[in-house]
Amino acid sequence: MRIGITCYPSHGGSGVVATELGKLLAERGHDIHFITYDMPFRLVSFHQNIQYHGVEANRYAVFKYPPYDLSLASRMAQVAKTYHLDLLHVHYAIPHAIAAVLAKQMVGDYLKVVTTLHGTDITVLGEDPSLRDIICYGIHHSDAVTAVSDDLVKQTYALFCKSAEKHIDRIYNFVDTKVYFPRDVSHLRRKFSNENEKLLLHISNFRAVKRPLDVIKVFRKVQKQIPARLLMVGEGPELSRIIDLVNNWGLAEKVFFLGKQDEVSQLISLADLVLLPSEKESFGLVLLEAMACGVPAVASNVGGIPEVVEHGRTGFLSPVGHTDEMADYAIRLLQDDAMYESFSKAGLERVKKYFCGCKIVKQYEEVYRRVIGK
Numbered sequence: 001m002r003i004g005i006t007c008y009p010s011h012g013g014s015g016v017v018a019t020e021l022g023k024l025l026a027e028r029g030h031d032i033h034f035i036t037y038d039m040p041f042r043l044v045s046f047h048q049n050i051q052y053h054g055v056e057a058n059r060y061a062v063f064k065y066p067p068y069d070l071s072l073a074s075r076m077a078q079v080a081k082t083y084h085l086d087l088l089h090v091h092y093a094i095p096h097a098i099a100a101v102l103a104k105q106m107v108g109d110y111l112k113v114v115t116t117l118h119g120t121d122i123t124v125l126g127e128d129p130s131l132r133d134i135i136c137y138g139i140h141h142s143d144a145v146t147a148v149s150d151d152l153v154k155q156t157y158a159l160f161c162k163s164a165e166k167h168i169d170r171i172y173n174f175v176d177t178k179v180y181f182p183r184d185v186s187h188l189r190r191k192f193s194n195e196n197e198k199l200l201l202h203i204s205n206f207r208a209v210k211r212p213l214d215v216i217k218v219f220r221k222v223q224k225q226i227p228a229r230l231l232m233v234g235e236g237p238e239l240s241r242i243i244d245l246v247n248n249w250g251l252a253e254k255v256f257f258l259g260k261q262d263e264v265s266q267l268i269s270l271a272d273l274v275l276l277p278s279e280k281e282s283f284g285l286v287l288l289e290a291m292a293c294g295v296p297a298v299a300s301n302v303g304g305i306p307e308v309v310e311h312g313r314t315g316f317l318s319p320v321g322h323t324d325e326m327a328d329y330a331i332r333l334l335q336d337d338a339m340y341e342s343f344s345k346a347g348l349e350r351v352k353k354y355f356c357g358c359k360i361v362k363q364y365e366e367v368y369r370r371v372i373g374k
């Protein structure tokens with residue numbers, strides 16, 4: 001098949017999933033065309049079946065806001081015509097689904113649109129009255145819609161699809177187990193922690209929705225009971241508040257801020273435990289990446305997280321904001337070697353069973369075949 005893929009090329013789960021999917025599809029012989037404003041950061045190596053088409057928004061002085069959405073739609077249509085694309089697979093509804101629907105109108109009905117919903121496009125933007133109706137339009141005019149967890153399917157139905165008959169396929173995110181696997185990184189570990197110390201890790205875009213301050217609250221309690229350090233990976237609006245809290249609580253020597261990182265598989269393998277206390281999370285890709293590295297998690301019991309982490313078997317889940325309980329779970333897991341081993345092993349099995357790229361790519365291919373009728 002000839003497939004156009006549009007996603008946010010910067011750091012963030014939806015772009016990672018879109019790029020990794022494109023790579024897998026290319027390996028399976030499909031022609032893949034990324035249509036984005038920047039080269040997706042995970043698209044590092046050359047593949048004969050992958051092409052990249054940049055999108056440039058016009059910045060004419062009359063425009064207060066450059067019309068990126070229109071440039072994207074126009075570029076999608078141009079690439080679709082030139083390369084005879086069968087479909088556009090867009091990740092994240094806004095503005096990608098709407099731009100793709102517009103491109104389809106420009107090119108012809110044979111060009112199909114598959115939209116994958118990733119979470120905040122529904123759970124945050126879907127509540128914004130200025131975007132709600134256009135998101136709904138994008139969903140209803142896509143030829144197929146997928147969402148990354150059952151919870152997101154449910155939330156999308158609740159918000160947008162009450163009356164209309166719109167089928168949404170749940171297709172889980174996946175992880176490349178050639179990149180994410182348990183490995184010995186003890187040489188790196190010495191840089192961040194002493195031998196007797198446990199290493200906790202949080203990776204996110206440090207937005208309020210991730211509740212990064214809760215990470216510090218959990219860590220404060222944990223390190224009172226067991227020697228531990230914390231790695232904070234990422235950047236975002238909450239960063240300065242987090243740094244303030246770390247300093248005010250006298251934790252500066254135990255918390256490392258590593259900024260944005262392109263390649264996190266080694267960092268994850270460094271850790272003993274991943275923390276993700278988010279308020280909303282349609283999936284929580286980092287939890288899956290951690291599980292594939294044999295690293296259990298303590299997270300909040302929201303959204304799609306319970307579909308990724310099995311409470312009491314591959315990690316522990318608590319209600320949002322229950323940082324004391326999260327810390328107690330973390331301490332329990334880090335102090336009990338037998339429990340830790342069994343969580344780590346169960347996680348690896350779970351990855352193989354439900355989240356292997358080799359299975360997920362076939363589910364997407366099935367959706368593609370259904371819409372283009374091949």
Ligand code: GMT
Nearest residue numbers: 012013014118119120281282283284285
């Ligand atoms: O979490 C974010 O703010 C980024 C966002 C994105 O678009 O990358 O993440 C969403 O998509 C990821 C990939 O499907 C999911 O793993 C995240 O759970 C989801 N984020 C939220 O639902 C908050």
